[in-house]
Amino acid sequence: MLKEIKVYRDLMGANEEWAQKTRDVLKEKNITMVNIIGSPGAGKTALLEKTHALLATDTRFAVLEGDVETTRDAERLAPLNIPVSQLLTDGACHLEAKLVHYALLDLPLNDLDMVIVENVGNLVCPAEFDIGEKAKIAVLSVTEGEDKALKYPLLFREAEAVVVSKTDLLPHIPFNLEACLAAIKQINAQTSIFTLSSLTGDGLEAWVQWLKSIR
């Protein structure tokens, strides 16, 4: 005899539970956590290096560095003298909420206002996994092409802010900034967009102001 059984099981349920635990901790400690997502080499770590000088003036923050392998990015941030932990996924293309949760608990939470997570370099998978962040931030460099928002709509739809990075390279490459911004707005007209260069520091001020504003 055949029988049909109706079930309703959210397949992200387990991840969602860990993300909720993280949100509870962040709320209790009054900490804002953001999740930075972009391709490998988009300039995420360089952005954090440069964000530090402007942000640290009045915001105590820590960084969780997500990578498939190596502790290189955490080592790059060591000179900043802020708490930095390296999260390794051993091959997986995204961070999941449970790993982030345990890494978060080991931070000096009573002495922090903000936690910045650099996700694994990837435009697809990290967008699928909530880690308990207040805001997702997409980083897209001008060397990646104007149409990336259209190809990876989920990330750009979910991002509270989009950083278009490496603008110092614009004079050297065929890249239509207007078309890039239009594509982003076509997916998410409400997102805040920052065009900046971590190399020259151009545009960093507005980005850091925004970061402070979501506290």
Next chain:
Amino acid sequence: MLRLYHMYRGCMHEFSICQNLVDAIVNEVNAIQPLPKRLLKVHVALGHLRQIIPEYLQFAYEVLIKDTVAEGSELLVRTVPLEVKCRKCQWQGEIERQAFICKSCGSTELEMLTGMELYLENLEIEVEDAEGN
């Protein structure tokens, strides 16, 4: 003519999600009394905005159900379209992933109604009838 090739392998996130699916199936099936003879079909709802490729999920499924109660069952994925409601003109309908714009008034103030689904909906099982068949 443009030739299209798809790679039926996928990446880790389909595997990760599929492991959640298999775990959920095992829990559901073990909770059914009396225990079913066989699990035949599994129905999953998948929102169109999610970047989960049904073929990849299928591949992961075949790998991960080995030696579980789901072995031999068939995975059926139902894609749920991306539907929105316009906050300006109240238009309601389906849009493409590449343009979050109201098809009636052009507004970008849209509320998403469907498109982010990712859940196990339905199990089809074979159970013993009164005669023990």
